[in-house]
Amino acid sequence: MIAPSERKTIARPATPDPLVAFDDVRIGFDEGExxxxxxxxxxxxxxxxxLGETGTGKTLTLKLAAGLxxxxxxxxxxxGQQVSSMSEQELLAFRRQIGxxxxxxxxxxxxxxxxxxxxxxxxxxxxxxxxxxxxxEILSFVELEQTLDQLPxxxxxxxxxxxxxxxxxxxxxxxxxxxxxxxxLDPVTSQSIITLILRLRDVYGVTALLATHRLQDGFALANxxxxxxxxxxxxxxxxxxxRPDGTIEPVTRFLVYKDGRIYFEGAPEEIAESRDSxxxxxxx
Amino acid sequence: MREVxxxxxxxxxxxxxxxxxxxxxxxxxxxxxxxxxxxxxxQMDDIGVGSLPIILLSGLFIGGVMVxxxxxxxxxxxxxxxxxxxxxxxxxxxxxxxxxGILVAGRCASGIASELGSMLVTEQVDAMRAMGTDPSRxxxxxxxxxxxxxxxxLTALYDFIGLLGGCIASVFSLRLNxxxxxxxxxxxxxxxxxxxxxxxxxxxxxxxxxxxxYKGLTTRGGTQGVGRSTTQxxxxxxxxxxxxxxxxxxxxxxxxxKLF
Numbered sequence: 282m283i284a285p286s287e288r289k290t291i292a293r294p295a296t297p298d299p300l301v302a303f304d305d306v307r308i309g310f311d312e313g314e315x316x317x318x319x320x321x322x323x324x325x326x327x328x329x330x331x332l333g334e335t336g337t338g339k340t341l342t343l344k345l346a347a348g349l350x351x352x353x354x355x356x357x358x359x360x361g362q363q364v365s366s367m368s369e370q371e372l373l374a375f376r377r378q379i380g381x382x383x384x385x386x387x388x389x390x391x392x393x394x395x396x397x398x399x400x401x402x403x404x405x406x407x408x409x410x411x412x413x414x415x416x417x418e419i420l421s422f423v424e425l426e427q428t429l430d431q432l433p434x435x436x437x438x439x440x441x442x443x444x445x446x447x448x449x450x451x452x453x454x455x456x457x458x459x460x461x462x463x464x465x466l467d468p469v470t471s472q473s474i475i476t477l478i479l480r481l482r483d484v485y486g487v488t489a490l491l492a493t494h495r496l497q498d499g500f501a502l503a504n505x506x507x508x509x510x511x512x513x514x515x516x517x518x519x520x521x522x523x524r525p526d527g528t529i530e531p532v533t534r535f536l537v538y539k540d541g542r543i544y545f546e547g548a549p550e551e552i553a554e555s556r557d558s559x560x561x562x563x564x565x
Numbered sequence: 566m567r568e569v570x571x572x573x574x575x576x577x578x579x580x581x582x583x584x585x586x587x588x589x590x591x592x593x594x595x596x597x598x599x600x601x602x603x604x605x606x607x608q609m610d611d612i613g614v615g616s617l618p619i620i621l622l623s624g625l626f627i628g629g630v631m632v633x634x635x636x637x638x639x640x641x642x643x644x645x646x647x648x649x650x651x652x653x654x655x656x657x658x659x660x661x662x663x664x665x666g667i668l669v670a671g672r673c674a675s676g677i678a679s680e681l682g683s684m685l686v687t688e689q690v691d692a693m694r695a696m697g698t699d700p701s702r703x704x705x706x707x708x709x710x711x712x713x714x715x716x717x718x719l720t721a722l723y724d725f726i727g728l729l730g731g732c733i734a735s736v737f738s739l740r741l742n743x744x745x746x747x748x749x750x751x752x753x754x755x756x757x758x759x760x761x762x763x764x765x766x767x768x769x770x771x772x773x774x775x776x777x778x779y780k781g782l783t784t785r786g787g788t789q790g791v792g793r794s795t796t797q798x799x800x801x802x803x804x805x806x807x808x809x810x811x812x813x814x815x816x817x818x819x820x821x822x823k824l825f
Contacts, residue, residue, distance in 0.1 A: 344691075347695050349691055349694055349695060369699075370699075373694075373697045373698070373699055374697060375697075376694065376695055376696065376697040377696070377697035379695075381692070381695035381696075383688045383691065383692055383695075384688075385687065385688065387687060387688035387689050387691065387692035388689075388692075389684075389689055389692070390687070390689070400696065401696045401697070404599075404696065404697065404698055448696075
C-alpha cells in the first residue's frame with residue numbers, strides 16, 4: 282500500500298495544458314483508413330475512456346499516443362512533446378515517461394514476475410539494491426508480492442494484468458495507457474482491476490487513457506473513488522473543477538468511436554441519459 | 566498475370582530492403598550503447614553450447630562416411646594412404662563450414678524465428694518498445710553477434726571430430742595406421758585452407774541469425790504464422806548458405822592464389 286504522503290513524488294505537470302492532444306489524426310492500413318480525423322484532449326489527472334466496437338481504433342489511439350505507430354495525417358502531442366514527428370531514438374526516450382498496459386498483459390514469458398517488473402528499472406540503470414524494494418513496493422500495491430519468483434505462465438489472467446499494471450507503473454509515469462484491461466476476465470477479477478485503476482488515480486494521481494468495450498468500467502471510474510485514508514472504494518461523483526492549488530480534480534470523460542470518427546464525447550451522465558441507439562448498445 | 570508478377574517482385578524487393586536494413590542496423594548498433602552483454606553471453610551459450618551435441622555427432626559420422634566412400638575408390642589404385650589428405654581437405658575447406666552452417670540453421674534459425682515470432686504475436690516486442698527498449702539492440706544484435714562468434718568455434722570442433730571419425734573408420738575399415746592418417750591429414754592442409762574454412766562460418770553465422778531474426782520479427786498471422794516463419798527461416802538460411810558457399814569458395818581460391 283502506498284502512503285498518501287507519497288503522492289508528491291509523482292511527476293505531474295502544474296500547468297493546465299493537456300497531457301494528451303490529438304489533432305485531426307488519421308491512420309490507415311491496406312484494408313482502409315481506421316481513424317478518420319480524430320481530435321481530443323486529456324488534461325492532467327483526467328481519465329478518458331475510449332469506447333467503441335471491435336476494430337474502431339481504440340487500441341490504435343493508444344499506440345499512437347505511445348508513439349508505437351505514426352499517424353498518416355494530423356499531430357499527436359503527449360506530455361508536451363510532438364510524438365508524431367519524433368525519430369525512433371527520441372521515441373524510445375519519450376516512452377520511458379509513460380506506462381502502457383497491453384490487453385493480454387504482454388509480459389515477457391521467459392522472465393519471472395520480479396524480472397518483468399524490474400525490467401524498466403534495469404534498462405534505466407537503477408542500482409540493483411534499489412530495484413528490489415521498488416519491485417516489492419509496487420507488487421505489494423497490486424497485492425501480488427507473493428508471486429515474485431513465479432513465471433507469467435503460472436499466473437491467472439487477472440494476476441497477469443495486475444503484474445502488467447505494476448510493470449507499467451514501476452517508474453511512476455504521469456500517463457498510463459490501458460488497452461482493454463478487463464477484456465476476457467470474469468466480473469470479480471474485472472472489478473479488482475478497476476479498483477486498482479481507481480487506486481492508481483486517487484493515490485498516485487496518474488492521468489489515463491482507457492480503451493474498453495465495457496461501459497461499466499467507465500462508470501465505475503466515474504462514480505467511485507478510492508479513499509487512501511480508509512483504503513476503501515467509496516461512491517462519489519467527482520466533478521471537473523480546479524482546486525485552489527491549481528491541480529485538477531479527478532474526472533472521467535467518455536469518447537465513443539464509430540466508423541473511425543468520434544461519435545460522442547462527454548460526461549458519464551450524458552451517455553447514461555442519451556437516447557441514441559448506437560450509444561444505448563453499450564448500456565445494455 | 567502481369568499484375569501478380571509485379572506485386573510479387575515488389576514484395577520481394579521490399580523484403581530484401583527490410584532485411585538489409587535490419588542486418589545493417591544489427592551491426593551498426595555495436596558502435597553505440599546501450600549494449601546487452603549478458604544477452605550476448607546467453608545467446609552464445611544457447612547457440613554454441615546448445616548446438617554441440619548435433620555438431621559432434623554429425624561430424625563423427627560424416628568423417629567416417631567420407632573415409633568409407635573415398636577409401637573404397639582408393640583401394641582400387643592401392644592408394645588408401647591418401648584418404649587422410651582427402652578427408653582433411655574436404656572437411657576443413659568445404660564440408661565442415663557448410664554442414665555446420667546448415668545444422669546450426671536447422672537448430673538456431675528456427676529457434677530464433679519462433680522465439681521472436683512468438684514475442685511479436687503476443688505483443689512482447691511492442692511492450693519492449695513501449696518501455697523504451699530498442700528491439701534491434703536487445704533482440705537482434707546479441708543473436709547476430711553471438712552466432713557470428715560461435716560459428717568458427719563450432720566449425721573447428723566439427724572439423725576435428727570429423728577427422729576423428731575418419732581416423733576411426735580408416736583404422737577399422739582400411740587397416741590404416743592412426744598416426745599416418747593424422748600426419749597426412751595435417752600435412753595436407755596449408756594456411757589458405759584453414760583461412761577458407763574459418764572465413765565461411767563468419768558469413769554463415771551472419772546469415773543464420775539475420776534470417777532467423779528477420780523472419781521472426783516479420784511474423785504475421787498468430788501461432789500459425791509463427792510456424793510458417795520458422796519453416797521459412799530454416800529453408801531460406803540453408804539455401805542462402807549453399808549459395809553463399811559458391812561465391813565464398815571462389816573468393817577464397819582467388820585470395821589464396823594472391824596471398825598465400
